[in-house]
Amino acid sequence: MRRLLTIGHSYTVGVNRRLAHEMALAGKNRWEVTCAAPRFVIGDLRPIELEAIDEEACHLEPVSLRMTSRPHFMTYARDAKRLVTSGAWDLIHAWEEPYIPAGWQISRWAKKIAPFVFYTYQNISKRYPPPFNWLENETLRNSTAWIAGGHTVEDAMMSRSGYADHPHARISLGVDTNLFQPYTERGNRILSSLNWSASGPPIIGFLGRFVLDKGVNLLMKALDGLQTGWRALFVGGGVLERKLRHWGSQYGDRVRIVTGITHTQVPDYLNAMDILAAPSQTTPRWKEQLGRMLIEGFASGLPVVGSNSGEIPSVLGDCGLVVEESSDSAWKKTLGELIENASYRNELGEKGRDRAITHFSWPVIAKRNIDFFDQLLDSPIPKH
Template sequence: MRVTLISKACVVGAYQTKLEEIAAHQDVELTVVVPPYWREGDRRLVLERSHTRGYELIVVPMAFNGSFHLHYYPTLPDILARSRPDIVHMDEEPYNLSTYLAVRAAARQGARTVFFTWQNLKRRYPPPFRQMERWVYRHVHAAIAGNREAVEVLRDKGYTGPVHVIPQFGVDPDLFCPQQIPRHDTAFTVGYAGRLVEQKGLRILVAALETMESDWRLLICGSGPLRKEIETRLASRGLAGRVRFCEQVPSGEMPQYLGAMDVLVLPSLTRPNWKEQFGRVLIEAMACGVPVIGSNSGEIPHVIGNGGLVVPEGDATALRDALEALRVDPIRRARMGHLGRERVLAHYTQARIAAETVALYRDLAAAAVS
């Protein structure tokens, strides 16, 4: 099968291990199309050529870079005309311009098409995106949903084709594994990794830590508009020395930062236009044997399973109590870390995600000749 996968997310090196796993299947001839970078808010994610064995990586210009709804690849029709793929996999939501144009270009080559969606809220998009979404639903051959609620959204919005629940990416368990990092500071270290934005619940995490009487440290990996507020708030309480910010962490170095944490927290907050769609950092931490605490927003409880603790979203007291329970019980932390890694090995490795994706490709190819 000749497969062309279009993905701005695959500029991230750690995500490319899934591509190598897909390409390792002998019946797949994989071509991957990516932009040279992706602009995400205040960050510029430049292409990392970290894992490129076994497939062809094509880097092409992107128009309207940074716009989730409007970005697209002007040269993609020419690429598809030359490569004549059997399957075109758009690693994008069905309502954006990139997916709409890719499905149209693929149809001209007679290729089977599949898109990916995380969208776990039923949202009504303005024209022309609503019309593009409906057109894609009618003409695409399959959909991949990154979580269970996204399947319900697709059905509610009128998509009637096949849907496969497969997370967008897993983790490489050889890279994300328990770390042996010397600790010079014995204080209980709480970690957060992700965007510093309101809906990720950073204010709740800070409020929980402020009421802990024990010694603690906060390690934040990420950037965003809430940084200044967090710094000012902790400084006003004499706690500025307890927090460390690491804004730009290459994906391949993330295991070292996770290894410096005693627990990772993802305290996401559901909002009218957003709730947590997966929480990739959870499986990265779990793979490293780091216990996790998450809120009950969106897909978080299902991802964590028995590999961590779940607290009510927005409840700083419940989060503080969960943190304190783990702080005083290192044996429980170790047991939870072990269970978390076992859960990742069973459900969330790149090899597992790739195998499920290739099985979908085979179904599409078989349907094309039946």
């Protein structure tokens, strides 16, 4: 029986720990999986204490994490070090970037214990200032292999010194296709709570952070130009909330803005939408790395419209609509066509649901991870 330790700050959230849970199921009778999850993190939108999940297949080990409000400076405490250096592992996997202290810490603890593999979602080749460039270089030296979170991540990292010398795999994040699925009754309950009728105009939904990078300004401008009837539901939170509420006030009952919801509530809100819009905007320092809302929208049976920023075109494939990120007129046209064509919305929703199940469901993603780990251990591990 091989023993895997997987550790990451995202595992505090129960739905994120589905990766560890499903790896335990995918490796049943061959792998014993232990998941190290922080007891508490500040989170992007709310403080989060370690969440439970039903019938968890992996062994859960709570650990302490410091400075969780600043991800680039987070560090694990002594209990995490004791766990990593216990010497009981055949492979250690970190869901942490290699250039941050948390990722570097784990690589350093793991280097004399077991092969070490890290995940990265950086899809822009950046020159980090000290000490982050030192941390990244040492993490690479301590690592056996790495996992790219998408096509654009793989392309960017393969151009960087050290990455091409290590084995790697391209494996995205996943989605719980049982939690996220079409469920009209739940959507109707959300509509009722919003004082909206199920028979009203189609609802264009936005899910995520209310920030410039996520395209909130562009979406507001595109909605301003629509001539056909619409409603808009914004779910999330962020620095543009006040501006968003001021903009929405001119439309009265047509706009709803919801903040402070937990991730387990997200499926219900997605079921209240008719279209999911993801107008992410590329900046010199950022472009969309995955767009989890895309695969959650797919799983929920929604037609998904995304910009051509970063990984979005690869995620959507031919099952969603890709729109030029800087063109509010193109967004207006695409959204208008979807609003007016219910059969087309249904067709895209069905294709998206199928793509979520076959490409992004957690069992599929977990098996890819376990297969990669088996491949590494069954092959001669190169020295670095």
